[in-house]
Amino acid sequence: MALGKWISNLKGLFEEGPMKELTEHVAEEPQVKLSAENVVISDEFRTTFNVNSPVRENLRNSFLFSMLVMASHIVIADGKVESDEYEFLGKFLGDTFGEEAKVEGMDVVKKLVAKHQELEASKPMAFLQMIGDCGSQIANSLSEDLRYQMLSMLALIVKSDENITSKEVETLKEVAVYIGMKATDVDALMNLDPQKAKDEWQWIKE
Secondary structure, three states: OOOHHHHHHHHHOOOOOOOHHHHOOOOOOOOOOOOHHHOOOOHHHHHHHOOOOOOOHHHHHHHHHHHHHHHHHHHOOOOOOOHHHHHHHHHHHHHHHOHHHHHHHHHHHHHHHHHHHHHHHHOOOHHHHHHHHHHHHHHHHOOHHHHHHHHHHHHHHHHHOOOOOHHHHHHHHHHHHHOOOOHHHHHHHHOOOHHHHHOOOOOOOO
């Protein structure tokens, strides 16, 4: 899979251009926005992000890397890394893509978290720019159904440590917009009451 080598060359990760060809047959937009726990990860999702498939390998690598970038952004959203969040992400990768993807994927996430800390000290906007670039690739290439499934996984990371903060929800909504979804999709995934969401999530532990 060789995802780790990209960490040292983040600038050139997406020089291949648009990746629309991979998902020409897009799924229909879901009529009902389900909460994260009820979203079913489809075979199409597994195929799209499975780097072990020989078809369009580079594109699949880029898709998976983009998802891991988003996951790392969520993991560090509240300024600290929780072991429960790492544990959930590792289990998701293992259950969805296999043990090899879990091991290498978690190695990438940990390197991305370290890279974020490094960039915060020298180039604060650089990591956010990478988030935007990855989000644009996902938004321009994948069906809304696949993006909703990916967003559900990110929402479950937030929920995994049972210590949800307003910053995590805000970050999740930012990611939703980056990948071409709506902030209200996060309300559905997190099972947030719309009025409470408007009141700046006062029910959420600060």
